[in-house]
Amino acid sequence: MFRLRHNVLSHILSSRSASPASQIHRLISAAVSPNPTGFAVEEYLVATCGLTRPQAAKASARLFHLRSPTKPDAVLAFLAGLGLSGADIAALIAKDPQFLCAKVERTLAPVAVGLASLGLSRPEIARLVSLSGRRFRCTSTVSNVHYYLRFFGSSENLLRVLKRGSCLLSSDLERVVKPNVSFLRECGLADRDIAKLSISQPWMLVASPERLRAMAACAEGIGVPRGSGMFRQALQAVAFLSAEKIAARVDFLKSVFKWSDSEVGIAVSRAPRVLITSKDFLRSRSEFLVSEVGLEPTYIAQRSVILCYSLEGRLRPRHYVMKLLKENGLLKHDRSYFAAVVVSDTDFIKKYIRPYLEVVPHLAEDYGAACKGEVPTNFRFT
Known part of the structure; x- marks a missing residue:
């Protein structure tokens, strides 16, 4: 069997100048095996397909009707010819044992030829087989x-x-x-x-x-109208949420951030993802933004996208930089923290790091360390 696979694969690879479709046609004619008697399905699955003994025992129950390796041999040769590894083939068969019963000439090959005609390469077709499993049939x-x-x-x-x-x-x-x-x-x-x-x-x-229309109505219900730039995120947020779960999350947000009904409505409409963000994630940001940065609940509600950023990778390091610059008189104290948070890292470095390196030469190094979770001495404020 392994010699058959090798011959089929070599036959395909030796014709690199041929079109993908013609290579598939050659694969059909090459996928032929003898038809011996005395076929033990479970042993075949282990010895030839690479399944574990438990996988083979489970899969063989769905292949009880097989009387010879003729079809399975042809299928394995077809899959090997496409370039699937032994591990990929074993995973495919374990998940869909009946794939071994597919007819190469009437089912698998026509699909492969059709995909090749759409421009998919042989490796892409092989990947598609692994991903789609039985749907490839x-x-x-x-x-x-x-x-x-x-x-x-x-x-x-x-x-x-x-x-x-x-x-x-x-x-x-x-x-x-x-x-x-x-x-x-x-x-x-x-x-x-x-x-x-x-x-x-x-x-x-x-x-x-x-169901999709019901989801759209739910997205509108949390304050995100159709046509809004946030509508896609709103759909993602409500996709798995019932009305009860949304109400419970709204109550949680009001409790943690001390928001009024109108403020939580503004926050959710501007950052729908807060409905599906973990409670610990949101609670840690509340503690940091309110206690350390000193932001008011209304300010956070109106800029709720800030809650979706990494605390250690963005919110905290940028706060440290701005605080250091302000305490040294290099930035006005009313300079917006939110404006510094929403810009890309490249822009943040350009606006808040490079202009001050002569005065604060360690700033870039300290900022980089802070982004990795460290707290440099210069950022330990009293």
């Missing part, structure tokens, strides 16, 4: 991939999405996916925003249209 795979390639812009982006959720390949494009995309466009999301949403929440495109 669906006849709709090629048409679905064709649609998603255009939507996500590249095979690399598509594979990123499929890594988080291969359900996209088995969902009905006409009845589910396309109507959902159209609805999200009606909500003011551009295709690039929908693509970003799909990378983090791929199931959203395949949710029932009714």
